[in-house]
Amino acid sequence: HFTCFYTADDVAAGKPQRNLREAARRGYIRDQGLRVRKDGSTFEAEVVITALRDGTGKIRGFSKVTRDITDQIRAREFEAExxxxxxxxxxxxxFLAALSHELRTPLTPALAAATYLEDNAEKLPPEFAEDIEIIKRNVQLQARLIDDLLDLTRIARGKLHLELEDCDAHTIIRNALETAQSAIAAKKLKVATKLEAKEHHIRADCIRLQQVFWNLINNAVKFTSPGGEITVRTFNDKQARFHFEIVDTGIGIEPQRLASLFQPFEQADPSVTRQFGGLGLGLAISKRLVDLHGGTIEAESRGRSFGATFKVTLDTLREGAAASGVKNRIAGKGSRPLRILLVEDHQDTRRALSRLLTHFGHCVVTTGTVATAKQIVGSDQIDVLLCDIGLPDGSGYEVAAQARAKRRIKAIALTGFGTERDVLRSKEAGFDFHLVKPVNFQELQSVLDQLAA
Structure with missing residues (x-):
């Protein structure tokens, strides 16, 4: 019987009879839906029912052509998904880009103000020095948490690209230790460095490799009690591979938790998050970065209260290969003063950055709009454009394009947008450098020194 091809629900709803009536009225009907095979299984079908008439126009019956369209339906569903x-x-x-921008923007003036006060410590009562250092350290920590969240997202989606160059691992380690110095000093930790590897040039992304070493150093500092000890050591094995080890006298790790230590949002113990804070992302990101470099990272601990050891192994460049590495950072004033146009619509950021750049010896003009920025760039009275991207009456890309047309003016993007796509777009717009808020002022000064040379 005709209805045996329909599901029980369709039969109960009167669909078979309705389709026949419609075919009789229109001549044919095309329908899609579930149909029933002889074995009782169902499938997606396209059915054409055609009314058959005799010479007088009287309906003598119906023809039915059924086509299985299960694969096409699945393909469409897959494409839609x-x-x-x-x-x-x-x-x-x-959303992450917007969130990053909104979180980074208020950190910039706080870090700029702290840096300015730190650089003018002799003018302040001595008891304020430690407070300034606390502010600076915690602003930098907040920025690192934002970076970790974005990095983990990039890595998970395969969007993290390495800029490989010849790196001096010892220089990178020293820089990472320098970055962590304020946290080390705050806990009065004893740090011993034994950089004994004779082969320490590595083909790597120097910035990302420094991030790995900083994460491991910061981890040791975080989980080591005040007055504790940290030892950083490097050496080569028989295959001339580079080994980095950091040993601390901290709280240690329970053996059963070592396996999950490098998973995102994992920490050695749930109570650790409550006591020491953090998102549990640093080690996960470090492992993925080391993996991308073709190396290995592992953790060892005899258990709680016995401290921990983290080890990184990487291939080295053969002897004689030149290594650029990350240059040792030099704080201080640039080689010559520059005429800088600072374009920033966030008032606190504009004020704090302007004061800091003036302190560095530069002549600074500020504005918060694209229109005024274009006028100043057009006057040909500046050497460097330091410009935010998101502005109330347009974007920094417009200002950068005009600066590029001038050729002589160098442009630096200073923005809370820091994805690879953002960096690429700023370069295409005409920016020579792309710095992400809250800006590392040693990095900014280094860029300005390059432009002043």
């Missing part, structure tokens, strides 16, 4: 996933991914990327 793919498009939805792509839209969701883009929406997530856009």
């Amino acid at each position: 793919k498009i939805a996933a792509q839209k969701a991914s883009k929406a997530k990327d856009d």
Whole structure:
């Protein structure tokens, strides 16, 4: 019987009879939906029912052509899911970019003010020095948490790209130790360095490698009690591979938790998060970065209260290969003063940065709008454009394009947008450098020194 091809729900709803009536009225009907095979299984089908008439026009019956379209339906559903996933991914990327910008922007003036006060410590009562250092250290920590969240997202999506160059691992380690120095000093930790590797040039992304070493050093500092000891050591094995080890006298790690230590959002013990804070991302990111470099990272501990050891192993460059590494950072005033146009609509950031750049010896003009910035760039009275991207009457890309047309003016993007796509877009717009808020002022000074040379 004709109805045996329909599901029980369709039969109960009168669909078979309705389809026949419609075919009789229109001549044919095309329908899609579930149909039933002889064995009782169902499938997605496209059915064409055609009314058959005799010479007088009287209906003598119906023909039915059924086509299995299960594969086509699945393909369409898969494509729809793919498009939805792509839209969701883009929406997530856009949200993270906006969130990053909003979180970074207020950190910039706080870090600029702390840096300015630190550089003028002799003018302040001595008891304020430690407070200034606390402010600076915690602003930098907050910035690192934001970076960790974004890095983990990039790594998970395969969007983290390495800029490989010849790196001096010892220089990178010293820089990482320098970055952590304030936290080390705050806990009065004893740090011993034994950089004994004779082969320490590595083909790597120097900035990312420094991030790995900083994460491990910061981890040791965080979990070591005041007055404790940390030892940083490097050496080569028989295959001339580079080994980095950091040993601390901290709280240690329970053996059963070592396996999950490098998983995102994991810490050695749930109570650790409550006591020491953090998101549990640093080690996960470090492992993925080391993996991308073709190396290994591992942790060892005899248990609680016995401290921990973290080890990183990387291949080295053969003897004689030149290594650029990350240059040792030099704080202080540049080689010559520059005429800088600072374009920033966040008033606190504009004020704090202007004061700090003036302190560095530069002549600074400020504005918060694209229109005024274009006028100043057009006057040809500046050497460097230091410009935010998101501005109330346009974007920093417009200002950078005009600066590039002048050729002589160098442009630096200073923004809370820090994805690879953001960096690429700023370079295409005409920016020579892209710095992410809250700006590392040693890095900013280094860039200005390059432009002043």
